[in-house]
Amino acid sequence: MKELLKIEHARKVYQSRFKGVQVEALKDIQLEVNEGEYTAIMGESGSGKSTLLNMIATLDKPTSGKLYLNGDDLTQIKEKAAAAFRREHLGFVFQDFNLLDTISVKDNILLPLVLSRKSIKAAKPKLQELAEKLEITALLEKYPYELSGGQKQRVAVARAIITDPALLLADEPTGALDSKTSDQLLDIFEQLNQNGQTILMVTHSSLAASRAKRVLFIKDGIVYHQLYRGELDSKDFLEKINMTMASLLPR
Amino acid sequence: MFYAKLAFQNIRKNKQAFVPFLLSMIFLTALNTLMLMVANDPGLAKLQGAGAITQLFGFGSVIVLIFSVVFATYTETILNKQRKNELGLYNVLGMGKRELYKLTFFEKVINLVTTVVLGITSGVIFSRLAYLIIKKLMGVGGEFKFTLNPSILMITILFIAGVYAWLYLINAFNIFKSDPIELLHADQKGEKEPKAKWFLALVGLVSLVWGYWIALTIKSPVSAITNFFIAVLLVIIGTYLIFTAGSIVVLKLLRKNENYYYNVKHFIPVSGMIYRMKQNAVGLASICILSTMVLVTVSTTAGLFFGLNDQVQQMFPRDVMVTSAEPLTKLKQVAKTYAAEEDVKLSDMQYSRASQPLLVTKDANNFKVSDRMYYSVSDVDKSANVVLISLSEYNTLTKDNLSLNKTDDIFMYTTARSYPEKTMVLNGHKYQIKQQVNKLKDTGLLNVSPVDSYIVVMKDQQQIDSLLKEWFDTKKGEAYLAPAYALNFNIDLKDQAKRKAFIRGLSKEFAKTSDKQWYSFQDKDSYRESVKRFDGGFFFLGIILGTAFLLATTLIIYYKQVSEGMDDRERFVILQKVGMDEAEVKRVIHSQIMMVFIFPLAFAMLHVAFAFPLIKKMLVLFGITNWQLFLVVTLAVALIFSILYYIVYQLTARVYYRLVER
Numbered sequence: 001m002k003e004l005l006k007i008e009h010a011r012k013v014y015q016s017r018f019k020g021v022q023v024e025a026l027k028d029i030q031l032e033v034n035e036g037e038y039t040a041i042m043g044e045s046g047s048g049k050s051t052l053l054n055m056i057a058t059l060d061k062p063t064s065g066k067l068y069l070n071g072d073d074l075t076q077i078k079e080k081a082a083a084a085f086r087r088e089h090l091g092f093v094f095q096d097f098n099l100l101d102t103i104s105v106k107d108n109i110l111l112p113l114v115l116s117r118k119s120i121k122a123a124k125p126k127l128q129e130l131a132e133k134l135e136i137t138a139l140l141e142k143y144p145y146e147l148s149g150g151q152k153q154r155v156a157v158a159r160a161i162i163t164d165p166a167l168l169l170a171d172e173p174t175g176a177l178d179s180k181t182s183d184q185l186l187d188i189f190e191q192l193n194q195n196g197q198t199i200l201m202v203t204h205s206s207l208a209a210s211r212a213k214r215v216l217f218i219k220d221g222i223v224y225h226q227l228y229r230g231e232l233d234s235k236d237f238l239e240k241i242n243m244t245m246a247s248l249l250p251r
Numbered sequence: 252m253f254y255a256k257l258a259f260q261n262i263r264k265n266k267q268a269f270v271p272f273l274l275s276m277i278f279l280t281a282l283n284t285l286m287l288m289v290a291n292d293p294g295l296a297k298l299q300g301a302g303a304i305t306q307l308f309g310f311g312s313v314i315v316l317i318f319s320v321v322f323a324t325y326t327e328t329i330l331n332k333q334r335k336n337e338l339g340l341y342n343v344l345g346m347g348k349r350e351l352y353k354l355t356f357f358e359k360v361i362n363l364v365t366t367v368v369l370g371i372t373s374g375v376i377f378s379r380l381a382y383l384i385i386k387k388l389m390g391v392g393g394e395f396k397f398t399l400n401p402s403i404l405m406i407t408i409l410f411i412a413g414v415y416a417w418l419y420l421i422n423a424f425n426i427f428k429s430d431p432i433e434l435l436h437a438d439q440k441g442e443k444e445p446k447a448k449w450f451l452a453l454v455g456l457v458s459l460v461w462g463y464w465i466a467l468t469i470k471s472p473v474s475a476i477t478n479f480f481i482a483v484l485l486v487i488i489g490t491y492l493i494f495t496a497g498s499i500v501v502l503k504l505l506r507k508n509e510n511y512y513y514n515v516k517h518f519i520p521v522s523g524m525i526y527r528m529k530q531n532a533v534g535l536a537s538i539c540i541l542s543t544m545v546l547v548t549v550s551t552t553a554g555l556f557f558g559l560n561d562q563v564q565q566m567f568p569r570d571v572m573v574t575s576a577e578p579l580t581k582l583k584q585v586a587k588t589y590a591a592e593e594d595v596k597l598s599d600m601q602y603s604r605a606s607q608p609l610l611v612t613k614d615a616n617n618f619k620v621s622d623r624m625y626y627s628v629s630d631v632d633k634s635a636n637v638v639l640i641s642l643s644e645y646n647t648l649t650k651d652n653l654s655l656n657k658t659d660d661i662f663m664y665t666t667a668r669s670y671p672e673k674t675m676v677l678n679g680h681k682y683q684i685k686q687q688v689n690k691l692k693d694t695g696l697l698n699v700s701p702v703d704s705y706i707v708v709m710k711d712q713q714q715i716d717s718l719l720k721e722w723f724d725t726k727k728g729e730a731y732l733a734p735a736y737a738l739n740f741n742i743d744l745k746d747q748a749k750r751k752a753f754i755r756g757l758s759k760e761f762a763k764t765s766d767k768q769w770y771s772f773q774d775k776d777s778y779r780e781s782v783k784r785f786d787g788g789f790f791f792l793g794i795i796l797g798t799a800f801l802l803a804t805t806l807i808i809y810y811k812q813v814s815e816g817m818d819d820r821e822r823f824v825i826l827q828k829v830g831m832d833e834a835e836v837k838r839v840i841h842s843q844i845m846m847v848f849i850f851p852l853a854f855a856m857l858h859v860a861f862a863f864p865l866i867k868k869m870l871v872l873f874g875i876t877n878w879q880l881f882l883v884v885t886l887a888v889a890l891i892f893s894i895l896y897y898i899v900y901q902l903t904a905r906v907y908y909r910l911v912e913r
Contacts, residue, residue: 059828083832090830098825103522110513115830120513159829 004166004198005033005056010065012051012221025051026062027221033167033200038193040212041202042241048221049202053171056200057090058082070166087116091160091168095175097152099144099159106140109158116163123162130158134188150181157188161197168192170201174208186211206245210238217244224248254350258357261337267813268333272326273365275806276411279319280370282799284407285378286312289385289791291403294395304389304788311792315799320414322803327418329810331425338426351426356419363415367408374407375399381791388556388787390780447503448496455492462486466865479865486858487540494536498528519826519839524846527815534811535851538804542855542896543862545800550859550881550888551866552793555786557884558875562782565874567775568694569599569739571754573761575770576733578604582761582770583738589760590742595753600740603648605640605696606715607735608704609722616672618705620722635667636704637677638696639719641712649690655710659683662708664691675707678722682707696737750776786873801892805899811847812903816910819843823911840911848900856889 012026025048033039043049054060055067058074059082067074069089077085092098099108106127113123131137134154144152153173160168170189174182182205190211193199201212209215211234217225225244229237262269289295290308298304338351346354382397389395462485465478502525506512512521528535555562571586573579583602590597611618613635621634640648642655645662653662661682663675675682691706709715716732723731744750754774761772823836831839863885867878875881 057828080832080834083827083830083835086828087830092828094828098828100522100822100825102526102822107518107522111518111826112829114513114515114518115826115835117515120509 002035003032004035004070005031005200006068007031008066010055010062010067012055013063024221029065029223031216031223033198035198036196038189038199038213039201040209040215041200041218042204042206042209042215043218044204047219049218050171052218053169053202057092057169058086087112087163089166091163091165093153093156093160093168093170093173095172097156099152099155101143101145104140105136105142105144105147105155108144108155109162112159112163126162130162134158149177150184153177153181153185154188161192166198168197168199170199172203173201174203174205182208206238206241210234210241215241217248219248254353255357258354258361261358262361265334265337268330271806271809272330273362275326275802276323276362276366277370277373278802279323280366280407280411281374281377282315282795283319283410284371284374284404285381286315286795287403287407288378288400289381291400292395298391298784304784307788307792311795314796316410318799320417323414323418324421326806327421331422348426352423355422355426359415359419359422363412367411370411371404371407385787385791388791390783390787447500449500451492451496452500455489455497458485459489459493462489463861466861469865469868479869482865490539490854491533491536494539495532498532499525502528520843520846523822523843527847531811531815534807535847538807539851539854541800541804542851542892543858545797545804546855546859546889546892547862547866548793549797550885551870552790553888554870554875554881554884555873556790558870558877558880559783559786561877561880562874563775563779565876567778569601570741570775571739571757572773573738573770575736575768577736577768579736579738579770581764585760585764586740586757589757593753593756596743597740598743601648601694601737603640603694603696603737604644604734605638606719607731607733608636608638609731611635611637616674617676618678620678634702636702638704638706639715640696640706640708641715642708642710645708648694651690655685658710658714660685660710662686662688664688664706665703667703677718680718801895808899809903809906812907813910816907820911840908844904844907852893852896859885859889
């Protein structure tokens, strides 16, 4: 399998506003993601997982260490190129959906293509296909504020993958959903992964993580444990995850 | 005391909401102080021709008072909107409505005290400055002295307190009808996309075009005044509808065009503007109307003021003008002797006899003497003045040497733009126009008149007399039979005081010798003085109202930027996450700001351009026919306004950038 994402000794230090006080969000992160993998990163709030995701998303840069995506060094990328890079290679699904209320569902999904200056004619069949797959065809002409949380998140997924990104980044995608719609979303992720989509998901829900193929545990700025699902079904995998978490609880 | 303390803290912590509110209230107080002080100045009442000026300033101060109430109400509603969350929070935390009434009451009292102290102080300071300006503009002397009138200050304070009471009522009503949950989540409601209102957009377009059409096609200045208000009303309605409904129709059409819409250059601006127009169309339309008002008020009054010399020259081709129904030979002699005694030269002397100006209705070449008794404004477009003068009088008056062979031949001069006909039919008598002559232009035979004038030169005086007898055979018309004698001359004196003394002496001499003869004596100098007072006062009022409207414009722009900045912040964060780079975000923000900046200004300029012919015609009523001068004044005012507008926009745009780019 080809290596898609590689993180070497990433460290991130935030300088607090008062001089001298430094907060180390990431200590030393070592991580590889292969093409076609479905990886979940788990950790409590404050563990540094959001910082990690922001760095992969090129929204932030490490203080030291290297990040490679598809062999490109993300730490060397300029802001303008980073935006283009995000558009071309990454897809995002956020906890709070981040849909624009001012444009229709259809336009929300087409937004990344418009930003990449892609022709609208070529995008239309793709939009139809995705909408059918995600069961949002009937919603295309509606506006985000008219949708339920689950529907919104499916629209966000459509927006994330319409550009065929190398890596789909999901930041607590089930955080704002109830259990039923969470399940539906995770089914979609699983399906996407089966079709070859590489997914990196940050979550603190063990239920969501149990649907991934691999789970990384992150605490105090380092990856301190990882679990592979292997042949386990998601229920057993969930048990293992929960046990791991329990064993690592501060005593 | 707890509430007073809390209220004080609230104001301090909500600077962003309270500072603009307080600033505008202070400004309104200062403006009212200034206006009331000027309007009720004891020196003003002593001025020559004070009646018109006190009336003018009284009228101005009433407008400022009304404007203050309207504008204070606007700022209060904005303030209430901004503070809904905060009051909702207090409510949730256990403050009942009764306590909220108390709290906001103390807030209002603190605001009132601040407003009164700062407003009255700055008002008094500005008044001193205003007095200097008035003195300069109106050319008045020491009788117009700045004095602090405590009763005026009391009236201003009472008025401002009244306004605050009214604002408190609005505030209390808002609290009364609200419920806490709604207060807390006031700004989180999903916004519906506005519907395209084709019908309203069409109505807006029609009323705008109609208003423009009225402005362009007005013929006479008298009907200009009556039609002016209709045109203004139509344009205001048109502007509001086009900004609210028309803009959305156009944007939605743009959105339907996929090749245009799905382009990174248009996608964000068009979709953003649809929402922006829904929230801010009324604000933008108000900015446009207010800007137009500033431009029209200031350029009209400035046009009057700078056209002063024109106006005086039109009315007074000579320094002294005497008219009478009887020959003025005796007075002519008196003038000459008196001048010789005083060692002053009289020049450009004219002495003429003509008919009185006859009011006629005109249709192509057909002139009919009309009855003044049954005259109405609607006839004004067809009206004209006709003056008859004999050839010999004409030749002596203009030192020309023309001749007429037949009694059916005439010479003619007209103030109308053109008279293409070869003949003139006066109450059925047909005359051949031998030539149109131009030498009668500055002879004082014509009063400045809202309608076109025609001077007809006829072969001899008997012919004129018999015509007049034929036309005015009733008792009512008898007055027209009398001839109009005019004696006009210039005084070759430069020094103002000497001129004044000479004119006073001359009029006394005239009064001594005239016995029972009726005559009218007018001099250019006192006319200029009174006109300057009037025009200067008008210009001053224009500046004051212009400043008031400009303030309103500024504040609306400011509030608009703040509310838009808060809304757009979220949108741009999302766009950046989805892959829009910073430079592009900045470019989009900038282009949106520019669009919203230029749109109302461009519309206001368009309004002024169409209003120009109309105002030009109204100024003719005041004797200002030099429209090139008025054009220059208007362009200058427009330029200055654009610069001020740009500065205001730049300053407030910073607030927007700060909010968006945080």
